[in-house]
Amino acid sequence: MSKYFFSTILFLLPIIVAAQSSNDSSTIVPPKIVMNSGHQLRINIDISRPIYNAAYKNKTSYEFLIDYYLQNDIYAIVEAGLGNSDINYDNLKYTSNNPFLRLGMDKAIFPRTKANDWGMALIGFRYGVAMVNRSEAYYTTNDGLGETTSGTTPAKNFTAHWFELTGGMRVELFKNTFAGWNVRAKFMLNPNSFGDLKPAYIAGFGNGDKGSAFDFNFYVGYAFRWAKKKE
Amino acid sequence: MLCLWSIVAACNTDRLSCLEPITPQLNMHCYQHVDSNNTYIDTLLPNANVVSLDIDSALFWDMGVKGQAQFSIVLSPLHDSTRWVIQSDSAITPIDTLTFIYNRKLNFVSNACGYNYLYDLIQVLNTRHNIDSVSINNSAITTKAGIEHVKIFF
Numbered sequence: 001m002s003k004y005f006f007s008t009i010l011f012l013l014p015i016i017v018a019a020q021s022s023n024d025s026s027t028i029v030p031p032k033i034v035m036n037s038g039h040q041l042r043i044n045i046d047i048s049r050p051i052y053n054a055a056y057k058n059k060t061s062y063e064f065l066i067d068y069y070l071q072n073d074i075y076a077i078v079e080a081g082l083g084n085s086d087i088n089y090d091n092l093k094y095t096s097n098n099p100f101l102r103l104g105m106d107k108a109i110f111p112r113t114k115a116n117d118w119g120m121a122l123i124g125f126r127y128g129v130a131m132v133n134r135s136e137a138y139y140t141t142n143d144g145l146g147e148t149t150s151g152t153t154p155a156k157n158f159t160a161h162w163f164e165l166t167g168g169m170r171v172e173l174f175k176n177t178f179a180g181w182n183v184r185a186k187f188m189l190n191p192n193s194f195g196d197l198k199p200a201y202i203a204g205f206g207n208g209d210k211g212s213a214f215d216f217n218f219y220v221g222y223a224f225r226w227a228k229k230k231e
Numbered sequence: 232m233l234c235l236w237s238i239v240a241a242c243n244t245d246r247l248s249c250l251e252p253i254t255p256q257l258n259m260h261c262y263q264h265v266d267s268n269n270t271y272i273d274t275l276l277p278n279a280n281v282v283s284l285d286i287d288s289a290l291f292w293d294m295g296v297k298g299q300a301q302f303s304i305v306l307s308p309l310h311d312s313t314r315w316v317i318q319s320d321s322a323i324t325p326i327d328t329l330t331f332i333y334n335r336k337l338n339f340v341s342n343a344c345g346y347n348y349l350y351d352l353i354q355v356l357n358t359r360h361n362i363d364s365v366s367i368n369n370s371a372i373t374t375k376a377g378i379e380h381v382k383i384f385f
Contacts, residue, residue, distance in 0.1 A: 091345035
């Protein structure tokens with residue numbers, strides 16, 4: 001019997017506490033912050049890409065991110081970029097290049113405490129699309145016994161679609177100047193539409209051989225701000 | 232942050248290694264009929280030779296293999312047929328020739344591994360010096376392991 005009594009008390013505890021709070025006139029209620037903070041448009045450049053480009057000789061990419069503050073700690077996101085790859089293996093040779101576009105939203109995890117507080121930890125999602133041009137591919141097969149064949153696979157253009165989940169941070173280092181990073185988990189939506197030869201690299205996504213990819217971006221950005229019109 | 236970057240960078244190497252088999256193997260299993268009701272049992276070849284007639288580098292594929300019932304061979308990607316010779320006991324028995332007739336299909340494995348050929352076995356012709364008959368159990372010759380493609384009855 002005491003077990004049920006204890007459970008009932010536990011279940012009702014929030015209600016009891018709420019009732020106590022509402023009746024206690026001495027409790028200090030913090031003033032509600034009205035975020036009449038105006039507009040912010042932030043342009044970010046991924047400065048990790050030139051480092052990747054220097055490290056990996058067979059692929060190149062450049063990425064940009066623009067976010068616009070909507071309301072309630074939500075940002076509209078537009079990302080764009082381009083890249084290419086040059087596959088020059090013993091048994092496979094081709095090139096590919098593509099521009100890409102990603103659209104989505106970010107949500108700040110912690111609510112802003114001040115109107116001029118634009119730093120944030122974020123989570124978000126993206127839809128990505130890339131128009132990939134793959135050149136004619138030259139291949140050689142080897143069965144391990146010295147019997148080799150060679151041939152070509154025709155050039156192909158195709159569209160890749162993917163979905164991303166992302167998280168990251170933005171810190172305002174100086175007035176209007178930001179630095180931050182994103183980690184991304186990407187999931188290809190149409191992995192079977194690339195034909196016989198899946199591209200080794202799709203700029204904006206990653207390894208086209210696989211249906212999922214992980215990525216990291218490091219951004220520096222500049223924010224343009226302007227006040228809301230008075231109603 | 233540097234750790235995250237390092238992890239992601241480690242996964243983005245210039246070229247991944249090819250870690251999967253790319254050469255399809257045709258698996259043969261030797262049997263012996265025990266009665267007229269199509270009942271058969273494994274038969275271990277006492278001292279077998281398996282020799283390729285068409286693939287030079289596989290000329291002496293299995294030589295003097297004792298007490299074995301299963302043999303894996305390869306097919307030539309250059310032709311639509313490949314001949315192999317089987318001798319169950321190199322000291323006594325005559326040799327038999329198996330001719331495998333197949334369709335070739337070019338297959339993209341991955342960027343790391345490139346292309347290979349898969350085969351669709353159409354027919355197996357055999358001489359009957361020592362072999363009684365041959366049947367196709369699974370015609371798809373791929374890189375999957377553990378599949379019995381051809382039954383050889385002695």
